[in-house]
Amino acid sequence: MSFLKIRNLSVVLRGTRHRLLRDVSLDVAATEVMGLVGESGAGKSMIGKAVLGILPRSAQVVSGTIEMDGVDLLSMDPRRRRALIGRQAALIPQDPLTALNPSRRIRPQITDRLVDILGWDRARANTRAEEILHEVHIAAPERVLGSYPHELSGGMRQRILIASAFAAEPRLIVADEPTTALDVTVQKQILKLIHEMQAQHGTALLFVTHDLGVVAKICQRLTVLYGGLVVEEADVRAFFRAPVHAYSRALLAATPRHSDPDADLTPVPEAVIAAVQDQVLAADRSWTHA
Amino acid sequence: MFLRRFLTRIATTLVTLFGVAVIVFVVIRVVPGDPIAMMLPPGATDADIARLQALYGLDKSIPQQFVIWLGGVLHGDFGTSITTRQPVLGLVLSRLPATLELSIMALVIAVVLGGLMALTGTRLRDTRTEGAIDVANGMALSVPDFLWGLVLILMFGVLWPVFSISGRVSPALVPQFHTDFFLFESVLRLRFDLWLDLVGHMLMPAVALAIPLAAIIGQLLKQSLKETMHLDYVTLARTKGYGENHVITHEALRNAILPTLTLIGVQFTFLIGGTVIIERLFSYEGLGNMAIDAVINRDLPLIQGIVLLFALLFTLVNLCVDLLYAVLNPRLRHA
Numbered sequence: 001m002s003f004l005k006i007r008n009l010s011v012v013l014r015g016t017r018h019r020l021l022r023d024v025s026l027d028v029a030a031t032e033v034m035g036l037v038g039e040s041g042a043g044k045s046m047i048g049k050a051v052l053g054i055l056p057r058s059a060q061v062v063s064g065t066i067e068m069d070g071v072d073l074l075s076m077d078p079r080r081r082r083a084l085i086g087r088q089a090a091l092i093p094q095d096p097l098t099a100l101n102p103s104r105r106i107r108p109q110i111t112d113r114l115v116d117i118l119g120w121d122r123a124r125a126n127t128r129a130e131e132i133l134h135e136v137h138i139a140a141p142e143r144v145l146g147s148y149p150h151e152l153s154g155g156m157r158q159r160i161l162i163a164s165a166f167a168a169e170p171r172l173i174v175a176d177e178p179t180t181a182l183d184v185t186v187q188k189q190i191l192k193l194i195h196e197m198q199a200q201h202g203t204a205l206l207f208v209t210h211d212l213g214v215v216a217k218i219c220q221r222l223t224v225l226y227g228g229l230v231v232e233e234a235d236v237r238a239f240f241r242a243p244v245h246a247y248s249r250a251l252l253a254a255t256p257r258h259s260d261p262d263a264d265l266t267p268v269p270e271a272v273i274a275a276v277q278d279q280v281l282a283a284d285r286s287w288t289h290a
Numbered sequence: 291m292f293l294r295r296f297l298t299r300i301a302t303t304l305v306t307l308f309g310v311a312v313i314v315f316v317v318i319r320v321v322p323g324d325p326i327a328m329m330l331p332p333g334a335t336d337a338d339i340a341r342l343q344a345l346y347g348l349d350k351s352i353p354q355q356f357v358i359w360l361g362g363v364l365h366g367d368f369g370t371s372i373t374t375r376q377p378v379l380g381l382v383l384s385r386l387p388a389t390l391e392l393s394i395m396a397l398v399i400a401v402v403l404g405g406l407m408a409l410t411g412t413r414l415r416d417t418r419t420e421g422a423i424d425v426a427n428g429m430a431l432s433v434p435d436f437l438w439g440l441v442l443i444l445m446f447g448v449l450w451p452v453f454s455i456s457g458r459v460s461p462a463l464v465p466q467f468h469t470d471f472f473l474f475e476s477v478l479r480l481r482f483d484l485w486l487d488l489v490g491h492m493l494m495p496a497v498a499l500a501i502p503l504a505a506i507i508g509q510l511l512k513q514s515l516k517e518t519m520h521l522d523y524v525t526l527a528r529t530k531g532y533g534e535n536h537v538i539t540h541e542a543l544r545n546a547i548l549p550t551l552t553l554i555g556v557q558f559t560f561l562i563g564g565t566v567i568i569e570r571l572f573s574y575e576g577l578g579n580m581a582i583d584a585v586i587n588r589d590l591p592l593i594q595g596i597v598l599l600f601a602l603l604f605t606l607v608n609l610c611v612d613l614l615y616a617v618l619n620p621r622l623r624h625a
């Protein structure tokens with residue numbers, strides 16, 4: 001049984017009929033790593049935001065359901081939904097430099113959820129904070145916990161954010177391009193760390209990325225999006241062996257390879273783009289929502 | 291490091307005060323109007339005038355006068371008021387507490403009002419309420435403090451007389467105070483009967499001073515709060531399960547308040563300047579009221595003393611703001 005179950009989710013630009021997500025359906029099993037791939041604007045981040053209830057004000061859910069552990073989030077009272085998401089899910093944000101509050105020390109930024117939302121006592125939360133920083137290989141947790149974000153490096157801050165996401169033992173984590181903002185040398189370590197933490201804690205992971213290489217490394221299944229439409233959903237191994245959709249094939253062909261870094265990049269052919277755009281238009285034609 | 295910055299600050303403050311002293315000293319002697327002429331009856335002889343000028347040292351050149359005056363100031367002697375024949379320092383210090391209390395009360399009102407407007411406006415952003423707050427802000431901002439003073443006098447002093455609109459405290463109560471800090475003293479001694487009478491007198495002038503500042507605080511703080519609400523750490527806090535109110539007060543406010551704090555520092559000095567007219571309007575016995583009398587009477591030593599004290603106040607306020615800024619912004623502490 002899947003932990004996260006999205007059915008026919010449509011999100012529009014508020015006040016218009018322009019869809020940002022087009023009848024997206026998606027399942028993530030407990031302990032599964034699902035990759036969400038697509039170009040910029042394909043709606044991959046939007047799905048993660050909708051799940052966590054942090055869609056921008058300009059976006060509005062118009063239809064569909066998002067079930068977390070069998071409970072439909074969208075029909076819940078907002079206050080209860082927030083608390084449920086806070087207990088069951090977490091976010092690993094994209095940019096570690098802006099995702100920590102500059103005027104608060106690290107400790108409260110990790111323990112606040114444990115104390116306020118999960119109702120732990122402070123001592124237990126503090127112990128947990130130290131423990132989880134150890135897990136992400138931070139050598140001096142005491143010192144780091146007492147620091148302000150500006151005193152720490154980008155890589156260190158991303159470790160803290162990963163630790164913070166896992167601290168409350170959520171059942172689902174949304175990682176929104178967690179390595180994009182990092183230095184290339186740090187990217188690999190962080191990716192490995194997320195993979196390692198996910199395996200240890202058995203957390204379901206929704207991994208948003210534009211990098212198919214990353215998907216190959218850590219995901220079990222993936223969903224390819226174009227224009228807010230799910231183009232293909234597949235097992236990762238099967239996908240890399242033989243992608244079904246023409247757009248997926250083109251996307252895979254466009255991915256640079258480490259084995260042959262000098263090879264020319266193949267852009268996605270225009271015919272393929274035209275075909276997938278037709279598919280998007282067809283989806284909108286059959287969309288009956290008022 | 292910190293000590294060095296502090297000492298540099300003191301040094302610049304002294305230079306500033308010296309500059310202010312020079313300017314005031316020269317200007318009030320250059321502009322037309324002669325204190326001696328104000329003191330003597332019509333028909334006084336030239337000899338009388340010369341004697342009086344010599345008595346007050348006004349027969350010497352301006353640089354000479356300045357050196358004499360400055361020498362006195364450095365020894366704590368600010369001269370003697372021409373009109374009251376009392377030492378300037380004592381006069382000024384006896385009025386300072388009244389003005390300080392009024393200014394601080396106005397500041398508190400402005401911060402509370404402006405803060406509430408900013409928080410409410412941010413909480414209800416993109417709604418009609420935010421629009422209403424913006425309109426109210428615009429109105430508060432475009433009318434100067436002395437006009438608010440007149441409006442308040444008309445409304446709560448004349449049409450619906452609930453507040454006293456004249457003086458600092460009911461004259462009969464004055465002997466009950468041991469210090470010049472009436473408001474602080476009444477709180478410390480838990481004399482809430484006195485406190486109530488004081489607030490009844492001070493509230494209207496304080497509100498008049500506070501309204502424009504409240505509007506500025508409300509506008510700027512709301513602006514920075516709204517910008518902060520889009521930042522990643524605020525979004526992250528939402529995913530943790532926190533609602534709008536918590537996110538505003540615990541994540542956004544502390545960061546958003548920094549630009550407002552700088553502005554409050556600058557605007558507070560304007561507010562102190564505003565006491566001059568407001569005190570006159572409400573017959574409030576403070577420094578500002580005294581300053582106007584001093585100017586009317588050409589009481590040169592008194593004007594100098596008051597202006598120097600105002601300048602000192604302004605620089606102290608700025609110093610306080612800088613210190614507070616360093617406390618609130620951890621990125622500055624180690625820099």
